[in-house]
Amino acid sequence: MAQVELIMPKMGESVAEATITSWLKEVGDTIDADESVVEIATDKVDSEVPSTSEGVLIKKLFNEGDVVQVGQAIAIIGAEGDAAATPATPVAESTPAPVAESAPVAQAAPAASTSSEKIGKTSDSGKFYSPLVRSIAAKEGVSVTELESITGSGKDGRVTKKDILDYLPNRTAEVATAAPVSSNGNAASTPAAPEVKTQAPKAAVSSMAGDEIIEMDRMRKLIANHMVMSKQTSPHVTSYVEADMTNIVNWRNKVKGEFMARENEKITFTPIIMEAIIKAIKDFPMINVSVDGDNIIKRKSINLGMATALPSGNLIVPVIKNADQLNLVGLTKSVNDLANRARNNQLSPDDISGGTYTMTNVGSFGNVMGTPIINQPQVAIMAVGAIQKKPAVIETPNGDAIAIRHKMFLSHAYDHRVVDGALGGMFVRKVADYLEEFDVNREF
Numbered sequence: 001m002a003q004v005e006l007i008m009p010k011m012g013e014s015v016a017e018a019t020i021t022s023w024l025k026e027v028g029d030t031i032d033a034d035e036s037v038v039e040i041a042t043d044k045v046d047s048e049v050p051s052t053s054e055g056v057l058i059k060k061l062f063n064e065g066d067v068v069q070v071g072q073a074i075a076i077i078g079a080e081g082d083a084a085a086t087p088a089t090p091v092a093e094s095t096p097a098p099v100a101e102s103a104p105v106a107q108a109a110p111a112a113s114t115s116s117e118k119i120g121k122t123s124d125s126g127k128f129y130s131p132l133v134r135s136i137a138a139k140e141g142v143s144v145t146e147l148e149s150i151t152g153s154g155k156d157g158r159v160t161k162k163d164i165l166d167y168l169p170n171r172t173a174e175v176a177t178a179a180p181v182s183s184n185g186n187a188a189s190t191p192a193a194p195e196v197k198t199q200a201p202k203a204a205v206s207s208m209a210g211d212e213i214i215e216m217d218r219m220r221k222l223i224a225n226h227m228v229m230s231k232q233t234s235p236h237v238t239s240y241v242e243a244d245m246t247n248i249v250n251w252r253n254k255v256k257g258e259f260m261a262r263e264n265e266k267i268t269f270t271p272i273i274m275e276a277i278i279k280a281i282k283d284f285p286m287i288n289v290s291v292d293g294d295n296i297i298k299r300k301s302i303n304l305g306m307a308t309a310l311p312s313g314n315l316i317v318p319v320i321k322n323a324d325q326l327n328l329v330g331l332t333k334s335v336n337d338l339a340n341r342a343r344n345n346q347l348s349p350d351d352i353s354g355g356t357y358t359m360t361n362v363g364s365f366g367n368v369m370g371t372p373i374i375n376q377p378q379v380a381i382m383a384v385g386a387i388q389k390k391p392a393v394i395e396t397p398n399g400d401a402i403a404i405r406h407k408m409f410l411s412h413a414y415d416h417r418v419v420d421g422a423l424g425g426m427f428v429r430k431v432a433d434y435l436e437e438f439d440v441n442r443e444f
Contacts, residue, residue, distance in 0.1 A: 239412045
């Protein structure tokens with residue numbers, strides 16, 4: 001049979017690359033059509049790449065930990081006789097993958113002093129660096145010492161392309177010690193001063209008796225990096241509104257049995273609140289935007305993310321695409337489906353990509369409100385709290401009265417670069433208005 005290239009498949013909109021986390025087959029192994037060959041990871045989702053044809057794995061073109069672009073060949077599959085004649089050494093060992101343009105380094109960074117330094121595949125401390133990472137480091141003048149200081153989010157702490165590209169813009173121009181100057185004003189001929197790590201200083205943490213040290217898993221590292229990046233990127237402002245949910249609580253209690261019988265789905269408060277958020281986005285479309293440098297990208301689609309807690313304690317945000325085109329039944333089924341697949345680790349990369357606005361339900365843990373962090377590159381996120389019974393003043397035909405009402409706090413965090421207090425406050429107030437004006441006589 002002719003040799004066939006196994007291609008890194010497209011994994012959803014905006015997903016341009018994936019990290020190889022584990023090879024499931026070795027060179028010389030027989031592979032059936034549609035049998036998984038390699039495990040890959042994109043942001044928060046792990047998946048497998050199946051073979052497009054049967055045969056024998058002839059060559060691996062990348063190593064574990066390497067970042068591969070969508071559309072690149074990652075392996076070669078051929079006939080059994082081809083394996084012996086083809087070296088098993090991955091191409092990535094000798095031919096680094098093309099490097100994407102990265103953010104410029106501060107002008108005063110001492111790149112010249114490190115450009116000639118050779119970075120090996122494995123450092124003295126035992127850290128492995130992929131050809132792509134080594135290529136970026138060489139291009140940007142990142143020394144072995146600097147590379148060692150970068151916290152890796154890849155398998156076994158490996159530094160990935162994302163790690164080094166995230167590091168470069170924050171790289172400071174500090175030099176350990178300026179070269180001494182002689183009396184005639186020229187720099188003295190002295191050995192170069194030792195290089196200082198250029199990352200922001202970290203708080204020193206000392207262990208105490210009885211402490212247990214738990215290493216972050218890959219997903220927790222990605223979440224941590226994403227949250228820090230969001231805070232560094234967006235000046236966060238949060239506005240709060242308390243909404244009266246009494247009509248919705250009464251309506252849901254009335255229809256939930258019939259809804260289950262007819263749709264075979266449990267209706268929760270989440271899709272009802274989402275429906276109100278979608279209506280408010282249509283009223284205030286400048287909430288549904290992203291920032292690209294000095295440009296604002298106004299999104300046509302309303303793709304609603306729903307933050308979901310996993311059994312592991314980690315967090316993931318599956319996305320309901322074109323949520324504005326779904327009725328309440330459609331939203332309910334989408335919410336239940338994504339939540340179930342998230343808990344069972346069955347989400348695909350496309351399921352968590354393309355979000356334009358996010359909702360997180362802190363009330364599911366009994367919290368009354370929260371200050372959520374924006375899910376970049378979005379510019380806003382809403383947290384909904386627990387619904388609680390409270391005494392409240394209500395207007396009646398006979399005057400004001402005190403009654404027991406079901407109340408819920410909405411917390412709206414937004415990016416003050418493009419969303420001012422007026423827009424951010426009006427938006428969350430509008431969501432509350434839609435919730436309070438819910439028609440108790442509506443059909444689902």
